[in-house]
Amino acid sequence: MQGLEEVVREEWGRLVALLLSQFRRLDLVEDALGDAVESASRTWPVDGAPDNPAAWLMTAARRRVLDRLRTEEVARRKLPLVRTDVVRHQEGARTMADTGSLVEDDVLRLVLMCAHPALAPESASALSLRLVLGVPTADIARLFLVPEPTMAARITRAKKRIVGAGIPFAVPDASVLPDRIDVVAQTAYLAFTAGYSPGTGPDLLRAAASGEAIRLVRVVLGLRPDEPALVALLALMLLQHSRRDAREHDGRLVLLADQDRSRWHHDEVAESTRLLAAPCLAGPITPLTASYVLQARIAAEHATAPSAADTRWDRIVGLYDLLLQVAPSPSARLARAVAVAEDRGAAAGLDALEGLEIPDSHRPAAVRAELLSRSGDVDAARAAYDQAIAACRNDVERAFLEERRAEL
């Protein structure tokens, strides 16, 4: 027997998509499905789970929506519907007798609606986790380090905006689909990186929640297996995620060089390597995809090095050079400077850091401090640590910097 939790986890997005395509009421489907799950949690343990749990949930949820619609009809309220291309496509599909792909198209419609460029990126991320994967709002709030009511309000606002602005539940033309898939990728990656932005205490890293972002990409890849942006992003995320168990020790961050490599998930590294060799990445790709590929290749260099000392830093510097051509950013320049220091020494690293600033970030100063300390310039290192400590807004990282400064 399949457990309720597992059914919900596997089927949530498909059920939301089906309900949405049938009723077009974004304000009702999530509650209706939630009620259906709640009702299942009471009746299944007593009556036993139904033969087709997903169909049971769908029937129960549909009944809830119909109840609500009946109440509204009495009240004669006119409520806004989600715009959709479903009718048009179903008419086309009828003549082609191709009903098999319709359900999958509905999930794709749902993904594209949630990750729409007219939504704020964080809202799109949260909404995707909620509607496509059924991640509880409390978990999404924890992932983005905001209180649960704040996240609930953000999700509600995003749903209202979808209906109000006319963001459609639709699959766009092939001509704009690659751009839209890029937005889906960015949306998933934002959720992923949120889990690795350091919080405090038990929320230092939220790797499990980051894993949900990987699941989001897998869902979309299940529908469109050869989307270059998603293939490259999955490789990148798996490589970063493979280190999750080694990144934290006793509530503290462990730097890459000091991590216990036997605790990395080598099966995920192997999958990434296969993904990076995918034929779809050999063809024309968007700059975003290229930047994912290069970041993944950099991560793969680390993941496949037998030890920190055996890292091929010269190759990593070369990959950063390419990355800076495709997607120049201060954080990529910073990472390149670190690689240069490892490859050619602290002085070369300091040269590469020259003039680099990232607003509201302590990282350039922290790296400069580390490199100055390596080159023996203790006074300058101390000043750079002071600067980094003053700019650092995370308790765990600040404690780490203070410790390094004291060791000078």
Place this chain on the structure above:
Amino acid sequence: MKYLVLLIGDGAEKPWTEQTEDEQGASMAKFGDFDRACTEHDGVELLAGEALSGPRDATVMRRTSGHVELTDGPYAEVIEGMGGFYLMEAPDLDVVVELLQLLPPYDIQIHPTVDVTL
């Protein structure tokens, strides 16, 4: 859905008065293309569309305690550069964005209307 589309600024387009005659012709042709594409698109209809005269011709009207006050110029700087508008019926935001790409690259605000029953 019905959308009010405000062409609120030149954006990446060279200001009209600085354009050569050829450039102005090319801009005008884009409006023609947009018009035709709207006509041909399923579920799209241009209900109204006008170019606006310069901001110095605009008047802001306010009424406080029955007294009418008129001020010369547009209401806010943000709409000072507003050059025109469309009112259009379209199935959804994606269709509007797709069609508006035929226009010169102005900054545009796309604002849905609501049905108000009197």
